[in-house]
Amino acid sequence: DAGVTQSPTHLIKTRGQQVTLRCSPKSGHDTVSWYQQALGQGPQFIFQYYEEEERQRGNFPDRFSGHQFPNYSSELNVNALLLGDSALYLCASSSEFRYEQYFGPGTRLTVT
Amino acid sequence: SQKIEQNSEALNIQEGKTATLTCNYTNYSPAYLQWYRQDPGRGPVFLLLIRENEKEKRKERLKVTFDTTLKQSLFHITASQPADSATYLCALLYGSGNTGKLIFGQGTTLQVKP
Structure with a gap:
């Protein structure tokens, strides 16, 4: 049983560019959450998707948007990249009646 | 807004001893509190969950307490x-x-020294 997978592993972008990160949830999970983790900090909640709808959102600007597909996989899009967007982006999946979240290995984004 | 504080300084202990980590929060209590482990360059891994009406939870060598007061x-x-x-x-x-x-x-x- 594959766990949560994310792609790509690493990404280098230039300020002002746009980026798309991808996530496949653990088998049997229908909810996907995205987090941003700066170096030395805990993960910060960006948003959560369930049934292809954004169900909750953290304190992130509209430059951060997402999508969930019918197969429950998800994308995170970030427009107009800033240097401060450099971080580890984590995807986590969960199922309807369980409260723990399963995290992927993350995508390391570097903005130069 | 909710603030969560954990010891920012690294905890160094000798192998065989008990490590105790602290988590303090402000404002209202959550319905559930969870602990995760994260290794460098990896995603967090779920360890334990405790509900607001539970005082203590154990799993093998791990123990979590939750004091809402x-x-x-x-x-x-x-x-x-x-x-x-x-x-x-x-x-x-x-x-x-x-x-x-x-x-x-x-x-x-946490750093455990042999």
Whole structure:
């Protein structure tokens, strides 16, 4: 049983560019959450998707948007990249009646 | 807004001893509190969950306590081993079921020396 997978592993972008990160949830999970983790900090909640709808959102600007597909996989899009967007982006999946979240290995984004 | 504080300084202990990590939070208590382990360059891994009406939870060498009066959770690792060396994250879950969002502390790094 594959766990949560994310792609790509690493990404280098230039300020002002746009980026798309991808996530496949653990088998049997229908909810996907995205987090941003700066170096030395805990993960910060960006948003959560369930049934292809954004169900909750953290304190992130509209430059951060997402999508969930019918197969429950998800994308995170970030427009107009800033240097401060450099971080580890984590995807986590969960199922309807369980409260723990399963995290992927993350995508390391570097903005130069 | 909700604030979660974990010891920012690394915790260094000798193998075989008990490690105790602290998580304090402000404002209202969450319905659930969780602890995760994170190794460098990897995603967090779920360890334990405790509900607001539970005082203590155990899993093998791990024990979590939850005091909603003190607004504090303690995480214990007994008979610690070098393989327990990692960053441990406290996370509060607000909301119902899995619709809630997790709010994480900054984590405490544990180093177990042989």
